[in-house]
Amino acid sequence: MNETIASDELGLATEAPAELRYTRRIEDLPGPKGQPFVGNALQLSGRQMHQKFTAWVREFGPMFRLQVFGHTIVIVSDAATAHSVMRERPDGFRRNGGLKQIMNELHIGGVFTAEGAAWRKQRKLVMSGLNAEVIRNFFPTMVRLTERMLERWKRALAEGRAIDLRRDLKCMALDTIVGIAMGHDIDAVNQDGDPLQRDIDNMFQRLGNRTTAAFPYWRYFKLPVDRAAERSFADIETRVTEFIHHTRERMEQQRHLQRKPANMLEAMIAASEDPESEFTDEELVANAILSVIGGEDTTANSIAWMLCLLAQNPAAAAALAAETDLVLGDAPLPREWEQMKAFPYLEAAHSETQRLKAVAPYLGLTANADCVVADTFIPKNTAIIVATAGEGRDEAQFPGHERFRPERWVAELREPEEEDPSRKLFPFGGGSRLCPGRFLALTEIKVVVAMIMRNFELEPDPTAPPAKELLNFFMAPSSVPVRLKLRVPPAGELR
Numbered sequence: 001m002n003e004t005i006a007s008d009e010l011g012l013a014t015e016a017p018a019e020l021r022y023t024r025r026i027e028d029l030p031g032p033k034g035q036p037f038v039g040n041a042l043q044l045s046g047r048q049m050h051q052k053f054t055a056w057v058r059e060f061g062p063m064f065r066l067q068v069f070g071h072t073i074v075i076v077s078d079a080a081t082a083h084s085v086m087r088e089r090p091d092g093f094r095r096n097g098g099l100k101q102i103m104n105e106l107h108i109g110g111v112f113t114a115e116g117a118a119w120r121k122q123r124k125l126v127m128s129g130l131n132a133e134v135i136r137n138f139f140p141t142m143v144r145l146t147e148r149m150l151e152r153w154k155r156a157l158a159e160g161r162a163i164d165l166r167r168d169l170k171c172m173a174l175d176t177i178v179g180i181a182m183g184h185d186i187d188a189v190n191q192d193g194d195p196l197q198r199d200i201d202n203m204f205q206r207l208g209n210r211t212t213a214a215f216p217y218w219r220y221f222k223l224p225v226d227r228a229a230e231r232s233f234a235d236i237e238t239r240v241t242e243f244i245h246h247t248r249e250r251m252e253q254q255r256h257l258q259r260k261p262a263n264m265l266e267a268m269i270a271a272s273e274d275p276e277s278e279f280t281d282e283e284l285v286a287n288a289i290l291s292v293i294g295g296e297d298t299t300a301n302s303i304a305w306m307l308c309l310l311a312q313n314p315a316a317a318a319a320l321a322a323e324t325d326l327v328l329g330d331a332p333l334p335r336e337w338e339q340m341k342a343f344p345y346l347e348a349a350h351s352e353t354q355r356l357k358a359v360a361p362y363l364g365l366t367a368n369a370d371c372v373v374a375d376t377f378i379p380k381n382t383a384i385i386v387a388t389a390g391e392g393r394d395e396a397q398f399p400g401h402e403r404f405r406p407e408r409w410v411a412e413l414r415e416p417e418e419e420d421p422s423r424k425l426f427p428f429g430g431g432s433r434l435c436p437g438r439f440l441a442l443t444e445i446k447v448v449v450a451m452i453m454r455n456f457e458l459e460p461d462p463t464a465p466p467a468k469e470l471l472n473f474f475m476a477p478s479s480v481p482v483r484l485k486l487r488v489p490p491a492g493e494l495r
């Protein structure tokens, strides 16, 4: 895990650090016993690796250590320590080299793997494409895509066909992210087997396999699946380059789009055409691809987990349906941008979902210099893992922690003795590398879940296999054992 990166590449200050004060070293931290040579590596591989972290947080507390092939990894999960680490980026900590290497081998780069000056420049580019104004301009398209999903589901129920929620939510998220990141409607919801979707799935499969593998076999030999992932990347790159080319042409003809971009790609192209920006075409392509990778499964998995939890908790589902009815009246889904501020219970249900089912359960970082974290001396190049669900399963922090109870996130609804938990979890990371897509994700989650709750009842599906947690790079449910049933009385006819 340890590696060397030149300090100018990281944009680090070269001044001598102030004297470090601490009372313990990593060797003083608790941690699970490992095996000779491999240490804890075998306990860390596999699709349930994140659950191992959660179990260890319970056993060893908010800060503990692991050994992997002779390298030390420190895990932190309490809010104060995690925020102190995340805040020190990009100068104090960089993304973990192991993850970066795996992503770079799959040609996934952009802002996520960049550091120092290159990160600052690309972060600006990505933020220009994901700011509130761009999302607001894209909102009518998002509503249209959600309406299309509603129509499909209503048709399926009228014709007595089963709804495959896992598939449909993924397609819907892909349509949305390709819509905003590329300005193109691929209609994955209605067109089975879009090549872009197949290629993105291939990349995720490889990312998931490689980040949870005990041994990096692909560096020594390639299996057919590894060659297929390489072809998929080449195809995605060709498609994205075409999207960029067409968008540039359209923006040449419609100059007003420079001032009022309707999607992320237009906004990034407008930013890159500023003579002072120095954004290259490679950066544009890499970040458009990264956004599609970062924006599909995160949102789809979050909605899927929320539906699973709501189906098992009818009181919470009823409270959410009541909120949706109140906000939407007769309308079958939110169509007004201002309505996005009117769903406190839905936002709480999302936070509670991330507490129990964090879709990005940990961040892998590396210390750029000797430093002190929570009174512990951390030598330069030590790997640190931040568990983003924090102490979400700690009974002292979240009384009744096994229960799905959105009320704990709403000031007027929580028990008088309960604290505001909002800083205790960090599902979108934190500090200057906080997820730039969170506003888009929350908007999409609100539109889609409000549409579902306004039009359907959720029922557990006893014939479907239970939803198991699978780390597929992001944490996904293995199935969505939920049935949709049209609500009686149904929402008014589409207006």
Ligand code: HEM
Pocket (backbone or CB within 6 Å): 086, 111, 112, 113, 123, 126, 130, 290, 291, 292, 294, 295, 296, 298, 299, 302, 359, 360, 363, 388, 426, 427, 428, 429, 430, 431, 432, 433, 434, 435, 436, 437, 438, 440, 441
């Ligand atoms: C529920 C949905 C989502 C979750 C839970 C999530 C979570 C995260 C997390 C934990 C990080 C790491 C932050 C850090 O290092 O502090 C991250 C970074 C990132 N996310 Fe998201 N994300 C979501 C949706 C999205 C969407 C929709 C997009 C794209 C359009 C996106 C694009 C990115 C990018 C580009 C980064 C890298 C930022 C950087 O390194 O500066 N994410 N996300």
